[in-house]
Every structure is written in structure tokens, then in C-alpha cells.
Amino acid sequence: MFFKRTLSFVAAAAVSMHAMAWQPSGKVECLAPADPGGGWDFTCRSVGNVMQDLGLVEGTVQTVNMAGAGGGVAYAHTVSKRAEDNNLLVAASTATTTRLAQKQFPGMDADMVTWVGALGADYGIIAVSRDSEYQNLNELMAAVKENPKSVKFAGGSARGGWDHLKVLITARAAGADKLPSIPYLSYNNGGEAMSQVVGGQVDAFTGDISEATGFMKSGDLRVVAVLADERLPGDFSDIPTAKEQGIDAVGPNWRGFYMPKGASDEAKAYWVDAVDTLYASDEWKKVMRNNGLIAFHPPADKFDEFVRNQVQEIEQLSRDIGLLK
Amino acid sequence: METIGFLMDGFAVALTPYNLMFALFGAFVGTLIGCLPGLGPANGVAILIPLAFTLGLPPETAMILLTAVYAGAMYGGRISSILLNIPGDEPAMMTCLDGHPMARNGRAADALAVSAIASFAGGLIGTIGLIMLAPVLARFALTFGPAEYFALFLLAFATLGGITGKNPMKTVIAATLGIMISTVGIDISTGTQRYTFGVLELYEGIDFILAIVGLFAISELLFFVESRMGSGRGKMSVGKLSLSFRELVSTIPTQLRGGVLGFISGVLPGAGASLGSFISYTLEKQVVGRKGTFGEGDIRGVVAPEAGNNGASSGALVPMLTLGVPGSGTTAVLLAMLISLNITPGPLMFTQNAEIVWGVIAALLIGNVLLLVLNIPLVGFFVKLLSVPPMYLLPIVTMIAFVGIYSISHSTFDLYFMVAFGVAGYFLRKLEIPLVPIILGLLLGPEMEKNLGHALVLSDGDWSILWQSALAKGLWVVAGLGLLLPYIVGPLLRRRMNAAMKESPVSD
Numbered sequence: 001m002f003f004k005r006t007l008s009f010v011a012a013a014a015v016s017m018h019a020m021a022w023q024p025s026g027k028v029e030c031l032a033p034a035d036p037g038g039g040w041d042f043t044c045r046s047v048g049n050v051m052q053d054l055g056l057v058e059g060t061v062q063t064v065n066m067a068g069a070g071g072g073v074a075y076a077h078t079v080s081k082r083a084e085d086n087n088l089l090v091a092a093s094t095a096t097t098t099r100l101a102q103k104q105f106p107g108m109d110a111d112m113v114t115w116v117g118a119l120g121a122d123y124g125i126i127a128v129s130r131d132s133e134y135q136n137l138n139e140l141m142a143a144v145k146e147n148p149k150s151v152k153f154a155g156g157s158a159r160g161g162w163d164h165l166k167v168l169i170t171a172r173a174a175g176a177d178k179l180p181s182i183p184y185l186s187y188n189n190g191g192e193a194m195s196q197v198v199g200g201q202v203d204a205f206t207g208d209i210s211e212a213t214g215f216m217k218s219g220d221l222r223v224v225a226v227l228a229d230e231r232l233p234g235d236f237s238d239i240p241t242a243k244e245q246g247i248d249a250v251g252p253n254w255r256g257f258y259m260p261k262g263a264s265d266e267a268k269a270y271w272v273d274a275v276d277t278l279y280a281s282d283e284w285k286k287v288m289r290n291n292g293l294i295a296f297h298p299p300a301d302k303f304d305e306f307v308r309n310q311v312q313e314i315e316q317l318s319r320d321i322g323l324l325k
Numbered sequence: 326m327e328t329i330g331f332l333m334d335g336f337a338v339a340l341t342p343y344n345l346m347f348a349l350f351g352a353f354v355g356t357l358i359g360c361l362p363g364l365g366p367a368n369g370v371a372i373l374i375p376l377a378f379t380l381g382l383p384p385e386t387a388m389i390l391l392t393a394v395y396a397g398a399m400y401g402g403r404i405s406s407i408l409l410n411i412p413g414d415e416p417a418m419m420t421c422l423d424g425h426p427m428a429r430n431g432r433a434a435d436a437l438a439v440s441a442i443a444s445f446a447g448g449l450i451g452t453i454g455l456i457m458l459a460p461v462l463a464r465f466a467l468t469f470g471p472a473e474y475f476a477l478f479l480l481a482f483a484t485l486g487g488i489t490g491k492n493p494m495k496t497v498i499a500a501t502l503g504i505m506i507s508t509v510g511i512d513i514s515t516g517t518q519r520y521t522f523g524v525l526e527l528y529e530g531i532d533f534i535l536a537i538v539g540l541f542a543i544s545e546l547l548f549f550v551e552s553r554m555g556s557g558r559g560k561m562s563v564g565k566l567s568l569s570f571r572e573l574v575s576t577i578p579t580q581l582r583g584g585v586l587g588f589i590s591g592v593l594p595g596a597g598a599s600l601g602s603f604i605s606y607t608l609e610k611q612v613v614g615r616k617g618t619f620g621e622g623d624i625r626g627v628v629a630p631e632a633g634n635n636g637a638s639s640g641a642l643v644p645m646l647t648l649g650v651p652g653s654g655t656t657a658v659l660l661a662m663l664i665s666l667n668i669t670p671g672p673l674m675f676t677q678n679a680e681i682v683w684g685v686i687a688a689l690l691i692g693n694v695l696l697l698v699l700n701i702p703l704v705g706f707f708v709k710l711l712s713v714p715p716m717y718l719l720p721i722v723t724m725i726a727f728v729g730i731y732s733i734s735h736s737t738f739d740l741y742f743m744v745a746f747g748v749a750g751y752f753l754r755k756l757e758i759p760l761v762p763i764i765l766g767l768l769l770g771p772e773m774e775k776n777l778g779h780a781l782v783l784s785d786g787d788w789s790i791l792w793q794s795a796l797a798k799g800l801w802v803v804a805g806l807g808l809l810l811p812y813i814v815g816p817l818l819r820r821r822m823n824a825a826m827k828e829s830p831v832s833d
Binding site for chain 2: 035036038042045049063064065066067068069070072073076104105106149152158159160161164183185186187189191192194195196198199200201202210213214215216217218220290291292323
């Protein structure tokens with residue numbers, strides 16, 4: 001506790017030093033590239049609140065919703081119309097990098113914005129129903145390897161989307177070939193996909209841990225692996241990682257921000273520090289706990305590299321399964 | 326009984342003055358949001374979420390507020406359907422078919438009153454169903470696989486011919502148009518873009534709200550402009566409330582059927598309130614509508630869809646509260662709210678967060694009563710809207726719709742697109758192609774396609790999976806009956822009716 005306090009104090013001090021150089025004045029906007037009620041909207045609103053509480057912004061942070069093309073409309077807006085705005089943050093997640101990697105934002109790539117930082121992640125899982133014949137990830141993957149069509153997966157994203165990619169990442173790490181022939185059924189959301197798995201219509205569920213918590217606690221769903229480097233904290237510590245079962249697959253769905261490339265260097269430095277301070281604060285820890293977010297925060301200078309690597313990895317995978325030519 | 330105890334606890338939560346105040350506020354705001362074209366229940370709930378946060382409401386109060394908005398929007402949608410022939414939201418679309426003709430016949434007040442009562446009945450049936458059967462029904466919904474869903478949507482399309490009867494071919498054309506429009510955007514089962522031509526704004530497909538506002542509201546405006554150019558249109562007579570008790574009693578069976586059907590389709594995730602009001606209407610027409618008064622202002626044509634969509638709105642809470650699976654767009658937003666209130670959605674919510682779940686259910690019951698009490702006196706107020714000359718009223722409504730759409734999406738593209746839909750709607754109406762099936766195609770087409778695709782993936786391309794289970798077989802039979810019966814029974818009935826007409830020319 002003392003350590004945390006010190007840390008946030010140091011971070012706050014660092015921010016206030018920068019603050020002498022540049023400080024947001026006037027209205028700060030957080031662009032949520034989706035309709036109200038979704039994950040990006042949540043990122044903007046909760047970050048806005050905590051930033052106000054911590055005094056990182058003078059006034060309020062206004063959340064603006066700009067849905068379209070899975071974030072593409074907001075991305076285009078940032079790149080073209082707000083290229084030099086110092087007071088603009090845009091919510092992003094693995095869905096953003098996935099679409100960038102698959103060239104779904106025509107004419108745009110990950111270099112066109114500045115990646116500010118991540119504020120936690122929701123880790124990927126692979127799960128089966130209570131009555132499933134598969135007890136662990138190895139049995140499931142053995143069946144996939146023997147006959148790629150034998151295990152049907154359901155998830156909440158479109159084909160080629162993040163939920164589908166998690167299956168492919170895992171299968172490839174397990175040594176399966178014929179990745180494109182693994183059947184994947186896409187539903188409107190993780191809940192619908194899960195109810196098909198629990199109802200016995202589909203064999204396995206791919207999604208994020210926060211979606212599955214309810215069915216997992218009731219015992220209807222058996223999570224065979226979480227796609228994280230280490231076991232998750234708290235209630236989730238019983239779930240084995242894929243790594244410890246010998247399958248080197250990791251799938252964090254991070255939440256974070258990017259901002260316009262043309263913003264001033266002082267402004268960029270300010271927001272990177274602000275995100276660090278926010279992440280270290282007790283207020284944010286409470287938000288994370290309440291919303292099933294798990295620690296994930298690459299150091300400020302590494303985040304850009306992390307995003308690039310993720311884009312590259314997804315691009316390669318998408319080529320392998322024929323989604324990209 | 327244990328349930329009663331829980332419900333009483335729920336009432337204790339919902340009936341505190343503080344919560345009651347928010348329920349009343351929510352019901353009122355919801356009604357307003359519902360009757361504005363362009364803002365439906367999902368938007369209404371989403372708009373009020375930030376308010377709930379800013380006010381720092383406790384979880385149960387926040388949920389009660391949002392549930393009341395949800396129920397209120399379902400009530401409100403019908404008002405503009407009846408008065409202006411412009412549905413306030415997508416489930417209220419079916420209410421246009423008979424509600425507006427009733428208003429044209431000078432029975433606007435009756436239509437508003439009876440639809441409020443039907444909404445109440447539907448909501449009540451749905452909530453009772455939710456209380457009594459939620460856990461059982463949730464398990465039932467789980468048995469619906471892709472094949473069963475496909476058969477269900479097929480059933481919906483099979484009965485489509487019944488909705489706007491004069492020329493079935495035109496209905497088919499309209500539905501096909503809707504399905505065609507629905508294919509624009511990313512195809513979730515292949516991950517590829519269809520008909521988007523590199524236009525970013527089309528990538529997620531076409532929002533049906535745009536289509537509804539464009540096709541109905543803007544085309545109405547265009548029609549009005551045209552008639553002003555020409556001879557001008559006669560003012561609609563307003564009429565006083567002339568609903569007799571006997572007439573009201575005669576609609577009770579319709580209310581029951583509509584409420585139950587709506588509730589069932591609400592329970593199935595993905596089907597939702599639109600399917601509820603739609604099936605209620607078409608079935609009602611098949612059962613009692615042979616006299617041909619449906620579509621011309623039959624009171625049962627107003628009652629059935631309203632009972633249906635309010636039953637469905639309660640039904641959609643079943644999978645949400647018992648499984649954590651949203652049954653509709655609005656419940657998806659409600660669910661997001663629950664998650665941010667630190668409540669884990671899922672099968673354990675009923676036991677772990679009993680006070681919230683039962684508080685919500687009690688709020689739904691109270692909300693329905695409040696809404697009925699609120700809506701009956703408001704009938705007079707809303708009917709007065711009709712005495713505003715259309716030359717002022719229609720542009721105002723259209724403007725509100727524009728502002729509403731823009732406030733959600735912040736996209737001017739959407740506005741242009743809406744106008745394009747309006748112009749298209751104008752020409753389609755000139756060709757006497759009904760608009761309702763277009764929206765149904767747009768709403769139900771993608772679900773049907775998705776489930777067909779999924780079923781075939783599951784069976785490795787074997788089509789027989791579509792009619793393998795007993796449930797699917799049953800749905801196919803009903804769909805077949807829905808398609809064929811009108812052609813077999815129709816002529817028979819018509820002959821008998823003609824005979825009867827000769828004997829007694831008076832009919833209600």
C-alpha cells in the first residue's frame with residue numbers, strides 16, 4: 001500500500017513537472033468510436049471521471065461517440081480532421097489493431113497516430129460446456145490436430161475478428177495445421193455465443209474472461225485455458241494458462257488510447273504521463289476491479305512497439321488463414 | 326412460495342419514495358424518447374446511462390431508472406405511429422398499419438387509449454411470465470440452436486404475406502429489398518465486406534433507425550409537400566374518446582394472445598420485440614382478420630402489436646437476468662450498465678444479486694402501472710397534436726428526427742443517407758410497395774442468414790440438419806401452415822362470409 005502511494009506520488013510529481021511545460025486547457029475530448037454502452041464508451045467515461053478526480057484535467061473530459069466501421073470512422077476523423085489537436089484522446093483496443101492489421105481502415109495504418117498507452121486488459125479464454133468430453137486444452141487441441149473440423153468454436157466477433165484469432169493463435173501454437181478449416185461461428189456478442197456452447201449446440205467458446213465469469217461461476221462453463229502469461233489474480237487463479245499446458249499462446253484484449261500524430265511533443269508527453277499516473281492510482285484500480293479488467297500496462301516507451309508487434313502478428317496470421325491476400 | 330417473498334422484497338426496494346421518483350421520471354422520459362422518431366429504447370437507455378453515473382445513483386436505483394425508461398419507450402413508440410404514421414421505434418412499426426387508419430377515421434383518441442391499455446396488458450403478461458417462468462424459459466432458450474432459429478425466422482417470413490394484404494407480390498418485393506439492404510456491410514461469417522465500395526460509413530451496415538426515419542418520416546414530409554402543391558389535404562378530424570367498454574372487452578383475447586406471443590419471442594435471444602409485435606399482428610390477422618378490416622383501422626390491429634411488443638420487452642429480460650445474455654439491443658445496453666455496476670451477469674445473478682433483480686422486476690410492474698396512469702390522461706394532450714396543421718407539425722417532427730440521429734452518431738453521412746431513404750420511400754409509396762416489410766427484411770434477414778450459415782457449418786454442409794430436431798420440425802410445420810392456409814381457408818371463408826353478409830349487412 002505504502003509502495004503504491006509512493007509510486008503514485010512520484011508519478012504525480014513527474015506529471016506536475018511536465019505540467020509546467022504544457023497543460024490541457026479548455027475542453028478535453030475523449031472520442032469513443034462506438035455507440036454509448038460499449039467497451040470503448042466505457043473506457044472514455046471511466047477514464048474521464050478518474051482524470052477529473054485526480055486533477056489531471058482542469059475541466060471535464062467530454063465523451064463523444066463516433067460509431068462506424070468498427071472504429072474506422074473515428075480513426076479517419078482523427079487522422080484527417082483533428083491531426084494537430086492536443087486535447088483529443090481516442091479509445092482503442094485489440095479490435096483496433098486487428099482492423100488495422102487486416103487493412104480494414106482503407107488507406108490508413110498504425111503509423112498515422114500516436115499510441116498513448118494501455119490501461120488494463122481483458123484476457124482471452126477457451127472454454128467448453130460442463131458436459132464436454134474435453135477436460136483440458138491439450139485434449140481439445142489434440143482433437144483439432146487430428147481433424148480440424150471436429151471442434152466447432154463460437155465467439156462474439158466476426159470471422160477474422162479477435163475472438164476468431166484467439167482460436168487460431170492457440171491452434172497454431174499447439175502445432176495444428178489447416179487453420180482455415182477450423183469451424184468458427186460468429187455471434188452478435190459473447191453472451192449469445194456462450195449460450196450456444198452451454199446449450200450444447202457448439203463445442204467450444206472463445207472470448208474474454210470478463211464475458212465468461214457468470215457462466216463459469218455457475219459451473220455451466222469449464223474454462224480450459226486462459227491466454228495470459230501468468231495465472232490471473234483472485235477468483236480466476238484456478239484457471240490454468242495455455243502456457244503451463246505447453247501451448248505458448250497469449251491473447252490480451254487491451255484497453256487504451258491513441259491521439260493525433262500532429263499534436264505537440266509536450267502534449268504527447270503530458271498524456272503519456274497522465275495515463276501512467278491514472279494507471280497507478282487507487283481510483284483506477286477500483287474501476288479495474290469492478291469491471292473485470294486485469295493488469296496490463298506496457299511502459300510508456302514500449303507501448304508503441306507493442307502495438308506494432310501486435311499488428312504485425314495479426315497481419316501474418318490473417319495471411320496464413322487467407323483473410324488477407 | 327419463495328418467489329412471492331422475493332417479489333415482496335423487490336417491492337420494498339422499488340417502492341421507496343426515492344426509487345419511485347426515479348421510476349416515474351424514467352417512465353415519463355422514456356415515453357417522450359419512444360415517441361420521437363429516430364430515438365428508440367436502446368438509445369433512450371444509452372442516453373440516460375451517463376446521467377445515472379453523474380448522479381451517483383446506487384445500483385438498484387440506476388437499474389430501476391433505466392428499466393422504467395425501457396418500458397416507457399415501448400409505450401411511447403406507438404404515439405407517433407398512430408398520429409403521424411411514423412413509427413417512433415422499430416417495434417412500433419406494426420402499429421402504423423391499423424393505428425394510423427384509425428386516426429384518419431377520426432378515432433385517434435380511441436387508438437391511443439386502447440393501445441395504452443394493450444401495452445399495459447402486454448407488459449403485465451410479460452412481467453408475470455418473467456416472474457413465474459424465468460429460470461425454466463432460460464433453459465428452453467438454450468435448446469434453440471442455429472437450425473431452430475432459422476426455422477423461426479422462416480416462420481416470420483412465411484407469414485409476411487399476411488401483413489399488407491392487397492398485393493402479396495409487392496410485399497415480397499418489399500421484403501426482398503429489405504434483405505438486400507441488410508447485406509451491405511461486413512459479413513460476419515466470412516469477415517468480408519459486401520457492397521461497401523470502400524465507403525467507411527457503410528462498413529458496419531445500414532442502421533435500421535436511418536431506414537425507418539427516412540422511409541417513414543421523410544417520405545411522409547415529401548407526400549405532404551406534394552399534396553400542398555396540388556389540391557391540399559383535408560385536416561384530420563380529431564374526435565373524442567368514444568371507446569366503449571364492450572369494445573374494450575372484445576379485445577381481451579387479442580391482448581392475451583399478443584402478450585403471450587410477444588413474451589415468447591422476447592425470450593429468444595436475437596428475436597426481440599420487433600418479431601414479437603410482428604408475429605402478434607400477423608397471427609391475429611390470420612385468426613380473426615378474415616373480414617378484411619385489418620389494415621383499415623381495425624382496433625385489434627392496434628391491440629395485437631402493442632401487447633406483443635410490450636410482452637417482448639419483458640421477455641427480453643429473461644435471458645438477460647437469468648443467463649446474462651442480452652435478448653435485444655436495449656437489453657445489451659442494460660447489461661453493459663450492470664457490468665459497470667460491478668454485477669456479474671450470468672446464471673447466478675438471480676441468487677447473488679437478488680435484491681437488484683427483484684427490484685428491477687418490481688419496478689417493471691410498478692412502471693407499467695405508472696405508465697398506464699400517465700398515458701390515459703395524456704391521450705387528450707397527444708391528440709391535440711393532430712390539430713396542429715401538418716405544415717408545422719411534419720417539419721418539426723422531421724427536424725427532431727435529424728437532431729436525434731445526429732446526436733447519436735455525430736455523422737453527417739447518416740443524415741444524407743436518411744434523406745436518400747426518404748426519397749426512395751416516396752417513390753416506393755407511389756408504387757404502392759409497402760414499407761413495413763422492408764424494415765422487417767432489414768431486421769430479420771441478417772439473423773436468418775447467419776443462422777443458416779451456422780447450421781450448415783455445424784453439419785458440414787448437410788442441409789438435413791435444418792429439420793432434424795422435433796422443435797425445428799414443429800416450426801417448419803407452423804411456417805408451412807402460415808404460408809398455405811390463407812390460400813386454402815381464405816376463399817372458403819370469403820364464400821361463407823359473402824353468404825352471411827347477404828343476411829345481415831351490419832357488422833362492427
